[in-house]
Amino acid sequence: MAEVLVLADHAGGRLRKATAELLTLARRLGEPSAVHVGPGADTAQKTYAKYGAHKVYVVDDADAGSYLVAPQAEVLAQLIEKVSPAAVLIPSNAAGKEIAARLAIKSGSGLITDAVDVRAGDDGAPETTQSVFAGSYTVTAKVTTGTPIICVKPNSAAIEASPEAGAVESVDVTISDAAKAAKITDAQPKKATGRPELTEAAIVVSGGRGTGGDFSPVEEFADSLGAAVGASRAAVDAGWYPHSNQVGQTGKQVSPQLYVAAGISGAIQHRAGMQTSKTIVAVNKDEEAPIFELVDFGVVGDLFSVLPQATAEVKKRKG
Amino acid sequence: MDADARREPWRETTDRRKEDEARMNIVVCVKYVPDAQSERTFQESDNTVDRAVDGLLSELDEYAVEEALKIVEAAGEGEVTVVTVGPGAAADALKKALQMGADKGVHVQDEALHGSDAVATSLVLAKAVEKATDGSPELVLTGMSSTDGVMGVVPAMLAERLGLPQVTYASELTVGDGKVTIRRDGDTASETIEASLPALVSVTDQINEPRYPSFKGIMAAKKKPVEAWSLADLGVDAGDVGLDAAWTAVVSFAKRPPREQGQLVTDEGDGGTKLAEFLSAQKFL
Numbered sequence: 001m002a003e004v005l006v007l008a009d010h011a012g013g014r015l016r017k018a019t020a021e022l023l024t025l026a027r028r029l030g031e032p033s034a035v036h037v038g039p040g041a042d043t044a045q046k047t048y049a050k051y052g053a054h055k056v057y058v059v060d061d062a063d064a065g066s067y068l069v070a071p072q073a074e075v076l077a078q079l080i081e082k083v084s085p086a087a088v089l090i091p092s093n094a095a096g097k098e099i100a101a102r103l104a105i106k107s108g109s110g111l112i113t114d115a116v117d118v119r120a121g122d123d124g125a126p127e128t129t130q131s132v133f134a135g136s137y138t139v140t141a142k143v144t145t146g147t148p149i150i151c152v153k154p155n156s157a158a159i160e161a162s163p164e165a166g167a168v169e170s171v172d173v174t175i176s177d178a179a180k181a182a183k184i185t186d187a188q189p190k191k192a193t194g195r196p197e198l199t200e201a202a203i204v205v206s207g208g209r210g211t212g213g214d215f216s217p218v219e220e221f222a223d224s225l226g227a228a229v230g231a232s233r234a235a236v237d238a239g240w241y242p243h244s245n246q247v248g249q250t251g252k253q254v255s256p257q258l259y260v261a262a263g264i265s266g267a268i269q270h271r272a273g274m275q276t277s278k279t280i281v282a283v284n285k286d287e288e289a290p291i292f293e294l295v296d297f298g299v300v301g302d303l304f305s306v307l308p309q310a311t312a313e314v315k316k317r318k319g
Numbered sequence: 320m321d322a323d324a325r326r327e328p329w330r331e332t333t334d335r336r337k338e339d340e341a342r343m344n345i346v347v348c349v350k351y352v353p354d355a356q357s358e359r360t361f362q363e364s365d366n367t368v369d370r371a372v373d374g375l376l377s378e379l380d381e382y383a384v385e386e387a388l389k390i391v392e393a394a395g396e397g398e399v400t401v402v403t404v405g406p407g408a409a410a411d412a413l414k415k416a417l418q419m420g421a422d423k424g425v426h427v428q429d430e431a432l433h434g435s436d437a438v439a440t441s442l443v444l445a446k447a448v449e450k451a452t453d454g455s456p457e458l459v460l461t462g463m464s465s466t467d468g469v470m471g472v473v474p475a476m477l478a479e480r481l482g483l484p485q486v487t488y489a490s491e492l493t494v495g496d497g498k499v500t501i502r503r504d505g506d507t508a509s510e511t512i513e514a515s516l517p518a519l520v521s522v523t524d525q526i527n528e529p530r531y532p533s534f535k536g537i538m539a540a541k542k543k544p545v546e547a548w549s550l551a552d553l554g555v556d557a558g559d560v561g562l563d564a565a566w567t568a569v570v571s572f573a574k575r576p577p578r579e580q581g582q583l584v585t586d587e588g589d590g591g592t593k594l595a596e597f598l599s600a601q602k603f604l
């Protein structure tokens with residue numbers, strides 16, 4: 001069976017959930033091989049094996065992480081040459097899409113981004129599903145040239161274990177000086193909130209202009225559900241919440257099991273970041289708010305009374 | 320031509336470099352997109368996006384134009400060239416950028432371009448940027464993504480083709496000492512990233528407030544030069560672009576049935592409890 005390369009998304013070996021999701025999906029297309037660029041492969045090894053990696057390619061270049069995307073693209077291009085994989089799966093986040101873009105040009109391969117599903121088509125070649133135009137269309141697509149390079153949105157697949165040996169293979173790849181031209185010279189870590197990461201979270205609770213700047217009911221409701229907190233651009237622009245929590249076209253694209261929008265009208269640019277959520281709930285004072293067109297459940301009411309009551313009830317039910 | 324050869328002119332002498340730095344020549348890639356407010360559809364005939372609807376300069380590219388203008392204004396001299404690849408109507412996108420203050424426009428237009436994907440678009444853009452800069456671009460600016468496709472891959476593809484370092488999603492940008500420095504919001508950290516010039520930088524909607532064209536700007540734009548280039552002018556083979564050359568294909572598309580009207584309750588003192596009940600029924604608790 002042909003190999004399927006999965007680019008691991010990790011920080012110093014700490015894997016993000018997307019990696020296990022991609023390994024799960026890769027098994028539908030062939031035998032997954034994890035590609036680990038940077039330090040920490042031994043830490044990640046257990047997870048690779050657990051989710052079905054037959055092989056793990058390790059490029060232990062300590063520097064790789066301090067450069068932007070180009071080194072990963074070079075590593076993958078060299079692996080494509082070497083093992084002719086059936087596909088390359090990469091997380092569909094900002095960095096992943098850029099790696100994929102450079103890889104597509106380097107290897108002369110077609111690229112699909114923002115896939116929410118991947119499977120083997122009639123001819124065995126990968127076929128993807130994407131949601132486009134603010135969720136109004138569903139598109140099935142395939143790559144017709146080169147090695148299919150597919151970026152899959154985090155949270156698109158339920159992870160399933162399938163233990164394999166995951167033999168580690170160090171690969172000799174050269175990272176050119178040109179790939180090291182853009183360097184991260186400083187990184188100021190974000191304040192830890194103890195909440196899950198926005199794009200990985202199973203539940204996201206977002207607040208908008210309707211909070212009037214007071215996010216406490218949003219945060220307390222989120223915490224009762226173990227959720228991440230998001231914000232509309234109006235709330236971010238007003239300085240009420242950090243930009244890294246913005247959901248939408250120019251913020252994060254999220255696809256959780258449950259998305260709760262409180263005090264958010266549901267502008268098209270906001271929808272672009274959350275419309276693939278499985279279940280959508282909104283709390284808004286205005287029954288005409290466009291967000292209600294999307295919801296599975298909506299409460300027309302003031303978030304300052306609805307959310308605290310819901311928080312108390314959730315805590316009570318959870319015991 | 321390899322990337323180093325292209326960078327060579329920079330290295331001639333330090334004097335030359337100083338001169339170049341003061342006089343920044345910036346290319347901004349701008350895209351003409353369908354208005355996000357209008358309904359967008361696929362064309363039944365060939366599964367491509369229907370571009371018949373009203374279009375405009377992609378809002379996110381206005382930030383790149385604004386940033387280029389600010390850099391040139393701060394340097395006191397230099398030139399901003401705006402480049403678009405698109406149909407006849409895309410001239411509107413150039414016009415808006417020229418009205419904002421860009422100095423000249425390049426419009427690459429060709430029948431054969433219909434249905435081009437990001438791979439082909441980046442090829443044509445790369446050739447156009449090279450031609451517009453005599454083979455040595457200094458600073459190329461783009462938006463973070465186009466408001467229609469939202470793939471956000473053209474900047475990285477363009478950088479790869481031009482052999483340039485890419486510094487993307489800039490929410491602050493400084494240019495000087497032969498390098499660019501940006502700040503951006505990473506998932507876990509606020510990062511500072513540096514790259515030597517020449518470079519490609521994509522900017523976010525956090526970076527500035529795009530100006531509105533002034534009356535003077537609107538009048539001045541009428542006299543600004545716009546070059547019209549075909550694929551032949553760029554030496555691009557028509558067989559390498561367009562729908563048939565695409566490296567991916569849409570197998571099928573379907574309009575999503577409108578989401579079933581969800582349940583809407585009006586809060587009468589028990590809205591929060593009802594919300595919790597719904598979540599419990601859906602097994603979220």
Ligand SMILES: Cc1cc2nc3c(=O)[nH]c(=O)nc-3n(C[C@H](O)[C@H](O)[C@H](O)COP(=O)(O)OP(=O)(O)OC[C@H]3O[C@@H](n4cnc5c(N)ncnc54)[C@H](O)[C@@H]3O)c2cc1C
Pocket residue numbers: 207208209210211231232233234235246247248249250251252262263264265266267268269270273283284285286289301302303304378379524
């Ligand atoms: C190029 C571009 C990119 C953009 N990118 C993004 C993006 O990434 N993400 C994004 O979110 N937006 C984005 N926007 C902005 C978007 O168009 C909207 O302006 C924005 O989403 C509005 O935020 P909002 O819903 O919080 O505010 P509003 O539209 O002002 O809505 C506030 C809502 O709160 C309700 N409300 C008020 N008080 C209460 C209360 N006490 N209880 C309950 N409800 C209450 C109101 O009824 C109203 O519906 C972008 C815009 C552009 C032009």
Ligand SMILES: Nc1ncnc2c1ncn2[C@@H]1O[C@H](COP(=O)(O)O)[C@@H](O)[C@H]1O
Pocket residue numbers: 347348349350351377379380383402403404405437440444460461462463464465466468469470471472473474
């Ligand atoms: N046809 C085009 N003409 C000019 N610039 C483009 C074109 N397509 C994309 N771009 C540039 O690439 C950026 C990202 O586009 P995309 O990858 O399509 O989301 C845009 O903000 C533009 O700066």
